Amino acid sequence: MLVQKYVDMLQGKSVIRTLSEFAAKRGKEIGYENVFDYSLGNPSVPVPQEFTKTCIELLTKEAPVKLHGYSQSLGIPDVRKKVAESLNRRFGMAYTADHIFMTSGAAGALSHAFRLVAEEGDEILTFAPFFPEYNPYVNLTGAVLKVVPPQTSDFQINIEAFEAMVGERTKAVLINTPNNPSGIVYSGKTLKKLAGILERKSKELGHRIYLISDEPYREILFAGVEATYVSKVYDYTISCYSFSKSLSLPGERIGYVAVNPACPESKTMIQMCGQISRGIGHNCPASLIQLAVARHLDKTSDLSVYETNAMLIYEELVKLGFTCVKPGGTFYIFPKALEEDAKIFCEKAMKYDLVMVPGDSFGCPGYFRMAYCIDTEKVERSLEAFRRFVKEEYGR
Amino acid sequence: MLVQKYVDMLQGKSVIRTLSEFAAKRGKEIGYENVFDYSLGNPSVPVPQEFTKTCIELLTKEAPVKLHGYSQSLGIPDVRKKVAESLNRRFGMAYTADHIFMTSGAAGALSHAFRLVAEEGDEILTFAPFFPEYNPYVNLTGAVLKVVPPQTSDFQINIEAFEAMVGERTKAVLINTPNNPSGIVYSGKTLKKLAGILERKSKELGHRIYLISDEPYREILFAGVEATYVSKVYDYTISCYSFSKSLSLPGERIGYVAVNPACPESKTMIQMCGQISRGIGHNCPASLIQLAVARHLDKTSDLSVYETNAMLIYEELVKLGFTCVKPGGTFYIFPKALEEDAKIFCEKAMKYDLVMVPGDSFGCPGYFRMAYCIDTEKVERSLEAFRRFVKEEYGR
Numbered sequence: 001m002l003v004q005k006y007v008d009m010l011q012g013k014s015v016i017r018t019l020s021e022f023a024a025k026r027g028k029e030i031g032y033e034n035v036f037d038y039s040l041g042n043p044s045v046p047v048p049q050e051f052t053k054t055c056i057e058l059l060t061k062e063a064p065v066k067l068h069g070y071s072q073s074l075g076i077p078d079v080r081k082k083v084a085e086s087l088n089r090r091f092g093m094a095y096t097a098d099h100i101f102m103t104s105g106a107a108g109a110l111s112h113a114f115r116l117v118a119e120e121g122d123e124i125l126t127f128a129p130f131f132p133e134y135n136p137y138v139n140l141t142g143a144v145l146k147v148v149p150p151q152t153s154d155f156q157i158n159i160e161a162f163e164a165m166v167g168e169r170t171k172a173v174l175i176n177t178p179n180n181p182s183g184i185v186y187s188g189k190t191l192k193k194l195a196g197i198l199e200r201k202s203k204e205l206g207h208r209i210y211l212i213s214d215e216p217y218r219e220i221l222f223a224g225v226e227a228t229y230v231s232k233v234y235d236y237t238i239s240c241y242s243f244s245k246s247l248s249l250p251g252e253r254i255g256y257v258a259v260n261p262a263c264p265e266s267k268t269m270i271q272m273c274g275q276i277s278r279g280i281g282h283n284c285p286a287s288l289i290q291l292a293v294a295r296h297l298d299k300t301s302d303l304s305v306y307e308t309n310a311m312l313i314y315e316e317l318v319k320l321g322f323t324c325v326k327p328g329g330t331f332y333i334f335p336k337a338l339e340e341d342a343k344i345f346c347e348k349a350m351k352y353d354l355v356m357v358p359g360d361s362f363g364c365p366g367y368f369r370m371a372y373c374i375d376t377e378k379v380e381r382s383l384e385a386f387r388r389f390v391k392e393e394y395g396r
Numbered sequence: 397m398l399v400q401k402y403v404d405m406l407q408g409k410s411v412i413r414t415l416s417e418f419a420a421k422r423g424k425e426i427g428y429e430n431v432f433d434y435s436l437g438n439p440s441v442p443v444p445q446e447f448t449k450t451c452i453e454l455l456t457k458e459a460p461v462k463l464h465g466y467s468q469s470l471g472i473p474d475v476r477k478k479v480a481e482s483l484n485r486r487f488g489m490a491y492t493a494d495h496i497f498m499t500s501g502a503a504g505a506l507s508h509a510f511r512l513v514a515e516e517g518d519e520i521l522t523f524a525p526f527f528p529e530y531n532p533y534v535n536l537t538g539a540v541l542k543v544v545p546p547q548t549s550d551f552q553i554n555i556e557a558f559e560a561m562v563g564e565r566t567k568a569v570l571i572n573t574p575n576n577p578s579g580i581v582y583s584g585k586t587l588k589k590l591a592g593i594l595e596r597k598s599k600e601l602g603h604r605i606y607l608i609s610d611e612p613y614r615e616i617l618f619a620g621v622e623a624t625y626v627s628k629v630y631d632y633t634i635s636c637y638s639f640s641k642s643l644s645l646p647g648e649r650i651g652y653v654a655v656n657p658a659c660p661e662s663k664t665m666i667q668m669c670g671q672i673s674r675g676i677g678h679n680c681p682a683s684l685i686q687l688a689v690a691r692h693l694d695k696t697s698d699l700s701v702y703e704t705n706a707m708l709i710y711e712e713l714v715k716l717g718f719t720c721v722k723p724g725g726t727f728y729i730f731p732k733a734l735e736e737d738a739k740i741f742c743e744k745a746m747k748y749d750l751v752m753v754p755g756d757s758f759g760c761p762g763y764f765r766m767a768y769c770i771d772t773e774k775v776e777r778s779l780e781a782f783r784r785f786v787k788e789e790y791g792r
Contacts, residue, residue, distance in 0.1 A: 001567065001603040002661060002668065003515050009671040010664070046460035055684075059451050064442035070646040104500055104649075104679045111677020119399050133674065140675025171397065207397040250466040251683030253500075265398060268406070272398065275405040278529065279536025280676035281507020283500045286685050287647030288451075 009136070015361050016040070019346075023355045030353070036382035037355045038370035041180065041331065043248040045301045051247060054292045068287060073274045075102025075256070075284045079294040083256055086297035091229035094261050101273040102284045105253040106216050106242035110137050110174075111280060112257055112273045113212045113238045118143040118171040124212070125165060126174040127157050128363030129181050129334060131214070134174065143171070150364045155182040155325050155334065156190045159197070166201045172210040172238075173198065177230065178217040181362045181369035182334040183310070183327025185221065188228045195234040202236075211237045216255075217330040219246035219300045222307045225328035235262035238269070243293055245331075248301040254285040254293055306331040309372040309379045316383045320390050331373040334359065338394045342368045352389040354382065405532070411757050412436070415742075419751045426749070432778035433751045434766040437576065437727065439644040441697045447643065450688045464683060469670045471498025471652070471680045475690040479652055482693035487625035490657045497669040498680045501649040502612050502638035506533050506570075507676060508653055508669045509608045509634045514539040514567040520608070521561060522570040523553050524759030525577050525730060527610070530570065539567070546760045551578040551721050551730070552586045555593070562597045568606040568634075569594065573626065574613040577758045577765035578730040579706065579723025581617065584624045591630040598632075607633045612651075613726040615642035615696045618703045621724035631658035634665070639689055641727075644697040650681040650689055702727040705768040705775045712779045716786050727769040730755065734790045738764045748785040750778065 016039055023037040058067060074080065077097055084095035103109040118124055120142035126134055128150040138145035148165055151158040157175075173194070177186035186194075195211070202209045213230040218241065221227050231237035242255035257273060259266040276282070284290070310327050317324045317335050324335035337345035342358035346368055349356055359367030372379060390396045412435055419433040454463060470476065473493055480491035499505040514520055516538035522530055524546040534541035544561055547554040553571075569590070573582040582590075591607070598605045609626040614637065617623050627633035638651035653669060655662040672678070680686070706723050713720045713731050720731035733741035738754035742764055745752055755763030768775060786792045 002512060002665065005515075006511070006668040006671045007664065009674075010667050042466050044461065047464055052455050052460065055455050056452050059448050059455075064448065065440065065644065068443055068645045068647045070438050070640075104677070107674075107677040107679055109677075111675075115402070116398060119401075136671070136674035137677065244466075248461065249464045251464045253679040253682055268403065269398065271406055272402040275402040275532070278405075278503075278532035279507075281500070281503040281505075281533065281678065282676070283503055283649040286649055286682040288685070289682050 016357055019355050019357060022350065026353060033378065035353050035355065036378065036385055037374070038372060039355045039357055041371045042373060043245055043250060043301070044373040044375065045248055045303065045305055047248045047301055048296065048299055050299070051292055051296050054295050055288065058288060058291055067291070071284055071287050071290065073277055073284060074270065075100065076287065076290050079290045082294045082297060083258070087258060090298065091232065093229070093231065095258055096261070098267045098270060099259050099261050101257040101270050102290055103255045103257055104282060104285050105244060105255045106214060106240055107133070107137065108253070108282055109240035109242065109255045109257045110212070110214060111282070112276050113240055114138055114141050114143060114172070115276045115280075116238065116269050116272055117210045121169065122171040123167070123169040124172045124174055125162065125170055127162070129155065129179070129359060129367070130363055131176060131180045132361045147363045152336075152364070152367070155179065155184040156186060157194060159193055163197055166197070166209070168205060170201070170205070170209055171207070172212050174212045174214065175230070176214040178220060178227070178329030180217065180330060181332045181357070181359070182325065183330045183332040184325060185225050185227050185328035188226065188233075191228050191230060191233045198234060198236070208236055213237055213239045215239055216242040216245050220303050220306055220331065221329040222310060222327065227329070231258070231260045235260050237263070246300045246303075247293065247296065249289075249293075252286070252289045254289050305376060306373060308376050309374070312376070312379050312383065313370060313372055316386065320387065321396055331371055333370050333372065334364070334367050337366055337368050338390065338396070340366060342366050348393050349389055352385045354385055354389060412753055415751050415753060418746065422749060429774065431749050431751065432774065432781055433770070434768060435751045435753055437767045438769060439641055439646060439697070440769040440771065441644055441699065441701055443644045443697055444692065444695055446695070447688055447692050450691050451684065454684060454687055463687075467680055467683050467686065469673055469680060470666065471496065472683065472686050472690075475686045478690045478693060479654070483654060486694065487628065489625070489627065491654060492657070494663045494666060495655050495657050497653040497666045498686055499651045499653055500678060500681050501640060501651045502610060502636055503529070503533065504649070504678055505636035505638065505651045505653045506608070506610060507678070508672050509636055510534055510537050510539060510568070511672045512634065512665050512668055513606045517565065518567040519563070519565040520568045520570055521558065521566055523558070525551065525575070525755060525763065526759050527572060527576045528757045534570075543759045548732075548760070548763070551575065551580040552582060553590060555589050558590075559593055562593070562605070564601060566597070566601070566605055567603070568608050570608045570610065571626065572610040574616060574623070574725030576613065576726060577728045577753070577755070578721065579726045579728040580721060581621050581623050581724035584622065584629075587624050587626060587629045594630060594632070604632055609633055609635045611635055612638040612641050616699050616702055616727065617725040618706060618723065623725070627654070627656045631656050633659070642696045642699075643689065643692065645685070645689075648682070648685045650685050701772060702769060704772050705770070708772070708775050708779065709766060709768055712782065716783065717792055727767055729766050729768065730760070730763050733762055733764050734786065734792070736762060738762050744789050745785055748781045750781055750785060
């Protein structure tokens with residue numbers, strides 16, 4: 001008499017996991033340095049040394065009973081205040097501590113955001129291509145995730161398709177820019193159009209549609225790309241952040257929810273997060289990590305390797321005749337496969353020790369994702385494998 | 397259009413919070429050292445120094461990309477293995493890593509345990525007096541928490557009342573021993589009786605009733621008290637643990653779920669926890685904290701102060717004529733108030749700067765809880781206030 005829905009979920013095996021298991025197995029045969037594993041979005045650069053120093057300083061100088069003591073369920077007050085101030089400084093917002101809720105990473109942030117505005121039977125819309133974990137994240141709340149088809153020409157938003165899909169049960173729209181898997185940054189124009197529709201539809205439907213903005217890649221932006229802080233274009237924005245990528249701390253599970261102060265219920269929403277936590281067993285992030293991150297909010301790891309890798313791969317792919325939108329950030333690129341079925345394409349690539357993820361699970365069949373958070377030296381070697389792969393399999 | 401159930405929850409203010417706010421306010425007037433704040437269960441002794449050393453060593457010696465990298469959603473494999481080995485060593489169990497799921501504290505552990513076995517409309521039974529957070533923890537899953545009335549003579553389990561309450565929808569029984577708020581340790585006899593009924597009822601009803609054992613106080617046991625490892629008496633036990641109290645790390649939010657290997661579905665249940673996490677946005681605890689705790693599994697903080705305080709308070713209360721069951725562990729004691737309404741009793745006590753929690757919210761009106769995780773010197777001073785309080789208000 002176990003709860004069947006979770007038993008059933010055990011049957012479906014993640015494509016990404018299957019691929020990374022292949023990469024690990026192959027690595028044992030030929031040395032992992034010879035497997036061009038583009039399957040996983042795990043940061044490859046270290047946290048800044050100052051962060052480590054801060055942790056040690058906290059452990060050395062603070063009284064342990066205080067340092068490791070219970071923190072408030074909304075997060076440590078001074079940490080929330082510092083997060084607000086950093087966002088205000090960087091993006092010209094007007095957050096206070098009362099608009100910030102500290103979370104256990106992005107998953108923790110999103111799980112609160114969804115529950116703030118949607119319940120059983122409600123709909124949350126997102127745009128393909130999208131991070132496949134959004135499916136269980138949303139669907140296990142009782143709400144339903146609906147996916148707007150991709151606009152493959154530039155991976156901006158398919159506005160017409162979106163507008164047609166907004167309905168009575170639509171309570172929120174979920175976006176992710178810079179985007180996993182496309183690497184694309186939504187333009188100011190895209191965001192303004194989106195905000196315009198949200199305003200209009202909210203009025204038409206007589207209920208507010210919230211914008212949930214998942215921003216773990218916000219800090220990984222490439223030269224010449226302008227990014228708009230999403231909450232700037234729409235007052236009813238719930239920003240979900242994680243330090244996993246910007247500070248290379250994915251294992252420490254730290255992030256936050258920030259609700260735009262211009263949203264009339266913003267402070268109530270943060271208080272509600274504390275209640276949602278009680279139901280889902282969420283605890284705010286580890287005290288030590290909260291305190292350490294709060295001292296490095298405006299810093300990032302040295303993220304330049306991701307841009308170097310992006311450009312190397314992009315240029316080579318274009319040379320080889322791939323259709324590919326140039327990434328504006330993240331550590332992903334999402335080219336079109338050289339045959340209709342990207343699953344078959346990626347399977348063939350594995351013969352050349354190239355491990356890449358078919359676009360099907362991102363809601364965009366026919367494309368494939370490369371996560372290039374690996375050493376540049378390895379990227380360079382992989383391009384040779386890529387050339388052989390394309391020549392031998394596709395005669396290019 | 398926010399989700400109303402969470403908005404409604406904001407109305408109900410926690411009694412404990414109101415009390416600790418009073419304590420903080422009064423502390424500003426007369427110095428917090430003069431407020432006898434028995435309201436909060438926050439450990440008062442430091443984590444062992446070795447733990448701090450381990451953290452610093454990990455930060456100094458491990459490569460940051462590895463140390464802070466993504467950990468598997470079930471927890472770091474070697475940490476799970478070490479937890480299993482420690483439990484086997486200490487309690488003669490046969491756990492492997494496959495029976496352990498690392499969680500963000502006890503709330504994280506319980507939120508998975510409930511979802512493993514109960515869904516919308518199911519019932520989970522617990523025994524008064526009980527930790528009031530069980531209410532939102534269970535009820536927000538869609539299942540319903542039912543409370544068996546207390547057996548105030550010894551705060552063991554009211555077996556007859558329990559048996560009468562087990563029904564078709566009962567999917568699990570939730571116990572907490574050593575108990576918050578009573579400080580009582582369930583005897584081996586109590587646990588065996590409970591297990592017997594669970595076996596019999598499971599057969600009668602044709603479905604398995606699981607035992608969920610919430611054990612954050614497992615390590616705080618007083619001299620002469622024998623404690624049974626709960627999972628020993630019933631195969632279908634899901635043990636939920638937190639290091640908050642044993643290692644004085646409440647802010648670091650680390651614990652685990654351990655499912656008895658004799659339960660035929662035990663390994664499946666741990667795998668299911670990973671799926672449940674995806675729905676509730678749970679992330680396993682911070683990597684750094686997992687790794688550090690794994691090196692100190694058989695150790696605890698110096699917990700002796702809690703027993704010292706327990707005995708001082710217990711003896712004084714008995715002298716003053718209170719009806720009081722002697723605590724066997726934890727840092728709580730749960731005496732009977734000197735008048736019927738414990739809320740009025742506790743209000744009167746506040747005039748003497750004694751801050752204690754009425755038993756009503758623990759499902760046991762007429763009693764009150766004292767959390768004596770404070771310095772012994774302060775306990776001693778508080779007893780003088782207690783004597784004045786009892787004499788002036790009740791003429792004893």
